[in-house]
Amino acid sequence: KAGVTQTPRYLIKTRGQQVTLSCSPISGHRSVSWYQQTPGQGLQFLFEYFSETQRNKGNFPGRFSGRQFSNSRSEMNVSTLELGDSALYLCASSLGRVDTDTQYFGPGTRLTVL
Amino acid sequence: KNQVEQSPQSLIILEGKNCTLQCNYTVSPFSNLRWYKQDTGRGPVSLTIMTFSENTKSNGRYTATLDADTKQSSLHITASQLSDSASYICVVRGNTGGFKTIFGAGTRLFVKA
Numbered sequence: 001k002a003g004v005t006q007t008p009r010y011l012i013k014t015r016g017q018q019v020t021l022s023c024s025p026i027s028g029h030r031s032v033s034w035y036q037q038t039p040g041q042g043l044q045f046l047f048e049y050f051s052e053t054q055r056n057k058g059n060f061p062g063r064f065s066g067r068q069f070s071n072s073r074s075e076m077n078v079s080t081l082e083l084g085d086s087a088l089y090l091c092a093s094s095l096g097r098v099d100t101d102t103q104y105f106g107p108g109t110r111l112t113v114l
Numbered sequence: 115k116n117q118v119e120q121s122p123q124s125l126i127i128l129e130g131k132n133c134t135l136q137c138n139y140t141v142s143p144f145s146n147l148r149w150y151k152q153d154t155g156r157g158p159v160s161l162t163i164m165t166f167s168e169n170t171k172s173n174g175r176y177t178a179t180l181d182a183d184t185k186q187s188s189l190h191i192t193a194s195q196l197s198d199s200a201s202y203i204c205v206v207r208g209n210t211g212g213f214k215t216i217f218g219a220g221t222r223l224f225v226k227a
Contacts, residue, residue, distance in 0.1 A: 004157075033215075043158075043203065043217040056214070090157050100146065100165070105157030 002027065004093050004106035012112045018079040021109045025072050025093030032074040033103065034066060037088040046089075049074055050097075078111075086113045117141070118206050120218035128226055131194055135221045137187040137204030141214070145207040149178050149189045152201045152220070161189070161202075191223075199225045 005024045013019050025032050034046040045058040049068035066076040072093070078085055088108045094101040118139045127133050139147070146165045150158035162171040162178040164187070171178050175192045191198055204218040 042219045043205075045215040045217070048215075058215075092157070100163070102160045102163060103148075105159070107157050 004091060004104050006089075006091050006106040006109050008109060009107065010110045010112075012114065013081050014114050015081055015083060017081050018077065019081060019111060020075055020077045021089055021091075021111075023074045023076075023091030023093075023106060025074070025091075026104055029093035029095050029104075030072055031094045031096060031101070032068055032072065033092045033094075034074070034076050035090045035092070036060075037090060037108070038086070043090075046076065081113045083113050085111065087111060118204055118216045118218040120202075120204050120221050122221060123219070124222040124224070126224045126226060127194055129194060129196055133191050133194060133223065135189045135191075135202050135204075135223070137189070137206075137218055139185050139187070139204075139206045139216070139218075141206040141208035141216050142185075143209050144182060144185075145209050147178075147180055147187050148205045148207075149176070149187075150203045150205060151198075152203060154200070158203060194223075194225045196225050196227060199223060 007022045031050045033048045035043050037043045047066045048056040052068045063079045068074040088110050090108045092103040092105045094103045121136045148163050149161040152158040161173050161176050164171050164180045166182050177190045180187045201220040201222050203220040206216050208214050
């Protein structure tokens, strides 16, 4: 079975631009979560989706948004990029409930904001 | 404030030795606690998941323990291997007006030959 895939793997943007990151979960998985990882803040939770519905949201500004499609693929969007948004963005999928099922992480998208 | 604290921050051990990593949390109410292994430049890999009622969970050479009363968890690695060199992250999920996922800062483990 193919693992979680994220595209693109690397991205360079400038301040003020917007970016869309994509995540394809493991086949059959219905739950997708997004995380931000930086050297200073470590891993932080962004969003959690299950069957196209956002179930939970972390403490990030409204510039960060996401969605999940009927095929469970998910996208996250960051508008009006700031230098501090430079990070590794990780996506994870699980079969069903995030609070009990094993989460499988993708390799991440490395975003650099100049 | 919901927090997850890990210790030590980093650790160097010789190949073949055992080690124990600590995780203390204040997240309440508690839903579950997970340990992940993250190699440099890669996504985390799940090692164990424990709910409130579980005290111990093993995954090969990795054994996690949980004391929900004292809000402490540990990850014990037996007979370490060079490939165990990685960051180990403790993650606690709580239910405070919606499920929240709180990450520890991780313990960086170096296994030397």
